Amino acid sequence: MQGTTGTSSQPTGTYPPTDRTVPTRSPERAAYDKELVHAILDEGYVxxxxxxxDGAPVVxxxxxxxxxxxxxxxxxxxxxxLRMTGAADPGLPVCLTVTHVDALVLARSAFHHSINYRSVVVHGTAYEVTDPEERRTALDALVEHVVPGRSHDSRPANKKELAATAVIRLDLNEVSAKLRTGGVNDEPEDLSLPHWAGLVPLRKGYDAPVADPALAPGTALPDYLSAG
Amino acid sequence: MQGTTGTSSQPTGTYPPTDRTVPTRSPERAAYDKELVHAILDEGYVxxxxxxxDGAPVVxxxxxxxxxxxxxxxxxxxxxxLRMTGAADPGLPVCLTVTHVDALVLARSAFHHSINYRSVVVHGTAYEVTDPEERRTALDALVEHVVPGRSHDSRPANKKELAATAVIRLDLNEVSAKLRTGGVNDEPEDLSLPHWAGLVPLRKGYDAPVADPALAPGTALPDYLSAG
Structure with missing residues (x-):
């Protein structure tokens, strides 16, 4: 059900690497391709x-x-x-990270245990969005991100709800993806050890939707959910 | 395969709430129970x-x-x-967060869309671990956290690997869990709207393990994986 948000125009190119987005180790795992970054972002929920x-990190x-x-x-x-990003303020420096765990990597050596993952790290400054049209676009995108198609099949926010909701924006400029894929990387001299080695893939997807007990009579499961 | 790490002694009691661990909104979603916090932590991989x-957040x-x-x-x-937590330093202020997404919550109103989740946020100072015995204990715990039982079924780290590995410690003192569970919370006047509403649970678990092609002959899938 994921992956269609914001992909109407195909991105091209890469994000320029910066001191903050080039890792000090395993640089071969870093990537700056926009299409890859968008795909990782669109697959996540949180x-x-x-x-x-007050000088301390909060995540x-x-x-x-x-x-x-x-x-x-x-x-x-x-x-x-959200209170820290008021329109009158210079913006809030943030780091926004999205991570997917794809598989456990069980090596013969404890040292080479790992996971296969895909992550995106975005550095930048977050600003409050005050323009009403951009706020609507953003709120639709937030609902579409959870379930594509859903923003047209729900009651839009009313004035009171809009007034209670703050929206902040972070532009994709200083961005990197980091990935581990593939199999086990054991030392050659460990290959004959009697320990099982391999990947344990994490299950992805959805279980059957559970309807709200107070559903209006005759309300069918929408197509965008039955395909999940 | 998760959940047995470090639970040999049952925790009792709660973490004392602090200014940083009491949320400014939805305080009813916050919890400080040690057993709940441990369970959420033990279920995560990352x-x-x-x-x-340099004054900016990194996640x-x-x-x-x-x-x-x-x-x-x-x-x-x-x-x-890890370079920022040297033993000679006063430690590195960190915030460590673990989050599980359990279900998508589709409300009739865009505003009440949400997710069911369980998260733990730990505030504190991270210190490098230099004591050899504590380092061994920590590295075993890291492997056990991925797959309980695995630290006894893999080659332990050798001197070279230990020398290349830094370990940092964060004590669980200033800790909170935050959860959303249950169903859809629509406004009473929205209940008759014709939009489907309910939960879409995310699938959990593992797909079948994929053995390394170079597995030593006769190496069977271990019990701690076949039960997954």
Whole structure:
């Protein structure tokens, strides 16, 4: 059900590497391809948003949406990170990270145990979105990110709900993906050890939808869910 | 295959709430029960570790392990966050967050779309572990965290591997869990709307293990994997 958000125009090119987006080790795992970055972002539900409060780091899980080269996060106007991005402010430095765990990698040696994963790290400054049209676009993108097609099959936010919702924007400029794929990387001299080695893939996908008990009579499961 | 790490002694009690661990909104979703926190931590593979570098936040996904009231993270001695926790330093302020997404919550209103999730946020200071015995315990816990039973069925790290590995410790003192469970919370006046509403649970578990092609002849799939 994922993957269609914001992909109406095909991205081309790469994000320019910076000091912050080039890892000091395993640089071969880093990637800057926009299409790959978008695909990893679109597959996730929750990002981990980091910011600095009173000099200390804070990392909170939150929903997000993507529209082209912009990410949007929303929340209550009363929540702490969103209060820190007021339009009058210079913006809030953030680091937004999305990670998928694909498989456990069991090596013969403890040292080479690992996981196959795909992650995206975005560095930048988050700004509050105040333009009503951009706020609508962002809120639609947040719902579409959870289930593509859903923003047209739900009641849009009313004035009171809009007033209670803060939206912040983070542009995709300083961005990198990092991936581990493939099999076990044991030392040659360990290959004959009697320990089982290989991958344990994590199961992906959805279980059967569970309808709300108070569903209006005759409401069918929508196509965009039955295909999941 | 998860959930047995470090649970040999049953925890009792709660973590004392602090200004940083009491949310400004939805406080009813916050919890401080040690047993619940441990269960959420033990179910995850990857944490998101936040720290401050040059005044800006950095959030990186990384493996972790738990031993009682201590979390351990490891990495190359050359990696940036681990270089920042040298034994001679006063420690690195960090925020370590673990999140599980359990279900998509589709409400009749866009505003009440949500996810069911369980997360743990740990605030504190990370210190490099230099004591050889604690390092061994930590590295075993990291492997056990991925697959319980595995640390006894793999070649332990040798001197060269140990010298290349930095281990950092974060004590569980300032800790909170946050959860959303249950069904859809629509406004009463929206219940008759013709939109499908309910939960879409995310599938959990593992697909069949994929053996390394170079497995030593006669190496069977271990019991701790076939039960997964």
């Amino acid at each position: 990002c981990h948003l980091g910011f600095v409060r 909170l899980p939150t929903l997000y949406g993507r529209v082209g080269e912009r990410l949007y996060v929303h929340g209550s106007t009363g929540s702490r990170p | 944490c998101h570790l936040g720290f401050v570098r 990186l996904p990384t493996l972790y392990g738990r031993v009682g009231e201590r979390l351990y993270v490891h990495g190359s001695t050359g990696s940036r966050p």
